[in-house]
Amino acid sequence: MQIKESKQGNVLILTVSEHLDSATSTIFESRLLGLIDRGERKIVIECGSLEYVNSAGLKVFLLAAKRLEPLGGKLVLCALAPSVLMIFEMIGFTRIMKIVPSLDDALKALGDEAAPA
Amino acid sequence: MKVTLSTRLITWVGIPAALVLGFVVWNASRRSFDRVAAQTEELARLMARSSAAKIETELSRVQKIPEMIGRTLETGQFDTPAKVEDFLRQVVEKNPEIYGSCVAFKPNGFDPNVNAYAPYFYRGPKGPVFQQLAKPDYNYFQWDWYRLPRDDGHSVWTEPYFDEGGGEAIMITYSAPFRRDDLFWGIATIDIAISQLIREGQSVHIGRGGYIFIVSKQGRFLTFPDEKKIMQATIQDANAELGDRMRAEESGFLRARDPWQDRPAWIAYAPVHAGGLSLAVVYPEEEALAGARHLRNELLTTGAVGLLGLLGAIFFVARTSSRPIAELARAAQLVADGDLEQRLSATAPTEEVRNLMTAFNKMTRDLQMRMQELRYTTTVKERFEGELNAARSIQMSLVPKHFPAFPGRTEFDVHALLRPAREIGGDLYDFYFLDDEWLCFLIGDVSGKGVPAALFMAVTKTLLKASSSRRVPMAEMIAHVNDELCEQTDSGMFVSLLYAHLNTRTGALEFCNAGHPAPYLLGANNTRQLTGAKNVAVGAMSALDFQSTAVQLSPGDALFFYTDGVTEALDRSDHFYSCTRLECVLHDVGNLPVEKITRGVVRDVRTFCGEREQSDDISVMALRWVGPANSGD
Numbered sequence: 001m002q003i004k005e006s007k008q009g010n011v012l013i014l015t016v017s018e019h020l021d022s023a024t025s026t027i028f029e030s031r032l033l034g035l036i037d038r039g040e041r042k043i044v045i046e047c048g049s050l051e052y053v054n055s056a057g058l059k060v061f062l063l064a065a066k067r068l069e070p071l072g073g074k075l076v077l078c079a080l081a082p083s084v085l086m087i088f089e090m091i092g093f094t095r096i097m098k099i100v101p102s103l104d105d106a107l108k109a110l111g112d113e114a115a116p117a
Numbered sequence: 118m119k120v121t122l123s124t125r126l127i128t129w130v131g132i133p134a135a136l137v138l139g140f141v142v143w144n145a146s147r148r149s150f151d152r153v154a155a156q157t158e159e160l161a162r163l164m165a166r167s168s169a170a171k172i173e174t175e176l177s178r179v180q181k182i183p184e185m186i187g188r189t190l191e192t193g194q195f196d197t198p199a200k201v202e203d204f205l206r207q208v209v210e211k212n213p214e215i216y217g218s219c220v221a222f223k224p225n226g227f228d229p230n231v232n233a234y235a236p237y238f239y240r241g242p243k244g245p246v247f248q249q250l251a252k253p254d255y256n257y258f259q260w261d262w263y264r265l266p267r268d269d270g271h272s273v274w275t276e277p278y279f280d281e282g283g284g285e286a287i288m289i290t291y292s293a294p295f296r297r298d299d300l301f302w303g304i305a306t307i308d309i310a311i312s313q314l315i316r317e318g319q320s321v322h323i324g325r326g327g328y329i330f331i332v333s334k335q336g337r338f339l340t341f342p343d344e345k346k347i348m349q350a351t352i353q354d355a356n357a358e359l360g361d362r363m364r365a366e367e368s369g370f371l372r373a374r375d376p377w378q379d380r381p382a383w384i385a386y387a388p389v390h391a392g393g394l395s396l397a398v399v400y401p402e403e404e405a406l407a408g409a410r411h412l413r414n415e416l417l418t419t420g421a422v423g424l425l426g427l428l429g430a431i432f433f434v435a436r437t438s439s440r441p442i443a444e445l446a447r448a449a450q451l452v453a454d455g456d457l458e459q460r461l462s463a464t465a466p467t468e469e470v471r472n473l474m475t476a477f478n479k480m481t482r483d484l485q486m487r488m489q490e491l492r493y494t495t496t497v498k499e500r501f502e503g504e505l506n507a508a509r510s511i512q513m514s515l516v517p518k519h520f521p522a523f524p525g526r527t528e529f530d531v532h533a534l535l536r537p538a539r540e541i542g543g544d545l546y547d548f549y550f551l552d553d554e555w556l557c558f559l560i561g562d563v564s565g566k567g568v569p570a571a572l573f574m575a576v577t578k579t580l581l582k583a584s585s586s587r588r589v590p591m592a593e594m595i596a597h598v599n600d601e602l603c604e605q606t607d608s609g610m611f612v613s614l615l616y617a618h619l620n621t622r623t624g625a626l627e628f629c630n631a632g633h634p635a636p637y638l639l640g641a642n643n644t645r646q647l648t649g650a651k652n653v654a655v656g657a658m659s660a661l662d663f664q665s666t667a668v669q670l671s672p673g674d675a676l677f678f679y680t681d682g683v684t685e686a687l688d689r690s691d692h693f694y695s696c697t698r699l700e701c702v703l704h705d706v707g708n709l710p711v712e713k714i715t716r717g718v719v720r721d722v723r724t725f726c727g728e729r730e731q732s733d734d735i736s737v738m739a740l741r742w743v744g745p746a747n748s749g750d
Binding site for chain 1: 540562563564565566607608609610611613631632633634651652653654657658661681685732733
């Protein structure tokens with residue numbers, strides 16, 4: 001697993017690649033939760049090169065989304081590969097998490113949300 | 118060969134030092150030997166010259182005596198034999214160095230009536246003894262001592278001779294002519310015993326084995342340690358080279374055979390011009406070199422003692438240096454064998470070794486502390502692992518493992534397996550009757566691993582069992598369980614759950630899939646996935662609606678439930694086991710008894726993974742509805 005971090009306006013973009021499984025999810029979790037603790041509220045996770053995610057990885061996405069919600073933040077996932085999207089669908093997360101096709105869509109989604117706020 | 122400190126020191130210090138020392142001693146001894154030998158040679162030369170000079174001086178002094186006699190006679194005041202003889206007696210008396218003195222007048226020279234007149238006084242035991250040399254049987258006019266100075270007109274030393282009649286000694290005579298009216302009148306002589314010349318100056322013997330000898334102009338021995346050779350043998354016979362040089366009145370030095378004994382000798386020679394003699398100082402080479410040899414031996418002894426001392430010092434240093442190191446090595450070996458109580462007394466002779474010993478002690482002490490810490494940590498870890506194992510066995514005890522689970526029920530068969538991963542995980546399955554007809558069965562997978570997942574699994578299972586009922590619609594019941602779980606956790610944990618009710622009498626199946634992989638329906642003719650209504654995994658988010666799906670089973674239909682540990686098992690090349698392979702296996706084993714199905718799938722997964730460690734729990738459950746029980750039951 002590799003994590004790249006970039007910032008576009010007040011939106012933090014995390015690019016996660018390769019495998020997000022039981023072994024790597026703890027690193028991802030502490031990184032992501034650490035960023036939220038530091039005050040990041042609008043986070044896009046770019047999953048374009050994410051090849052595999054298991055339930056432990058899904059847990060991190062869910063946890064981050066749950067943490068952000070009461071803080072007025074939002075987590076958007078974008079550019080999921082079909083196989084990864086399938087996992088999200090199977091577990092039902094496509095219904096409870098914001099998942100969009102592209103980074104632009106993600107930024108737009110956050111922008112739309114941010115404007116009224 | 119073992120390379121010890123001693124051998125290294127000896128090799129790199131001892132041997133070079135010995136070589137240097139040996140060379141120095143050898144060189145010094147050679148030089149000093151040469152020098153002492155040269156000094157000895159010089160000494161011999163000096164002695165020869167000085168001895169010759171002394172004799173020369175002596176002879177020169179006595180030379181004046183016959184000349185004085187001549188001049189006295191030339192005055193003409195001694196005109197009677199009595200006067201001449203009295204004068205001559207006084208000369209002998211007053212000059213102790215001379216043996217005898219003679220005045221020989223020419224024929225009819227002293228008295229025209231007396232043909233020959235030659236009064237002679239020699240030193241007898243009781244004073245001068247008179248002898249008239251003019252005797253019928255001794256015509257002195259014919260003798261060299263008279264003839265040579267008369268003919269040459271000046272004084273001469275005659276060849277030495279052995280005086281048998283008077284002195285019984287080797288004599289040498291100096292003859293000086295005297296004149297009257299400018300005409301040759303006679304000869305005045307003095308005799309000197311050669312032995313006296315030597316005694317005056319130097320004893321015949323020098324040192325222990327050395328000696329001086331004198332030869333005449335013709336090379337005859339005048340003095341010699343071997344008395345038989347005196348006057349009888351010549352130096353030419355004894356040593357031709359030396360003889361030639363001495364007779365040529367040369368001065369010099371020669372290393373040659375000793376003319377006396379058969380041994381090498383150092384010979385310094387010098388001429389005594391007065392008397393035509395030649396003198397030689399002979400040192401046996403052995404004695405000449407004795408001093409040099411002694412010096413050389415002393416040097417060699419000193420060198421040897423120094424070398425021994427050096428080697429001793431090296432051994433001492435090596436021993437005292439290596440002993441603490443050996444002790445250190447022994448202690449290190451003991452430490453290596455586990456005895457961490459080893460301490461060294463830091464009393465080595467060298468600073469480095471002392472530092473090493475201090476460092477060793479510190480290392481051992483630290484090691485001991487670390488070992489204690491490690492032991493403690495290990496104990497803690499073991500306890501922790503023990504507790505984890507206990508947790509896992511508790512977790513495993515939560516799922517039913519005794520098969521057949523319902524021996525009395527012939528309507529269905531159920532079998533399930535849970536292969537836990539090394540780390541405690543969160544898979545679960547369960548089955549139980551809700552009433553006489555309805556069987557509840559479920560399989561689930563808690564997200565994440567470890568004790569939290571296991572606890573969450575236990576909570577879920579308990580909650581499900583407590584909530585299961587046919588009185589409440591299944592969707593509502595699951596929604597309720599979901600809310601309950603969400604209330605209890607904010608850790609993001611959730612359970613993918615497949616929850617089902619089967620009417621064992623009719624084969625009616627109702628199930629709710631909450632984020633779980635779809636189960637397979639293994640019919641008599643085909644294998645298909647039961648997709649049904651999809652729901653979000655339980656515990657992910659509260660206040661969600663759930664939907665259940667109803668399916669009618671045919672007798673003999675089997676259901677296969679599994680967790681994603683099956684399809685996402687990895688082989689060594691990071692390939693997933695995948696649904697495709699699962700379907701293949703199910704196709705093969707689908708019609709077999711349920712236990713064969715579960716075991717077949719698990720075995721195939723294990724075959725697929727090979728040596729790769731199982732990373733996630735693997736749970737499978739197979740249930741076959743055989744058909745309604747016989748009416749007789």
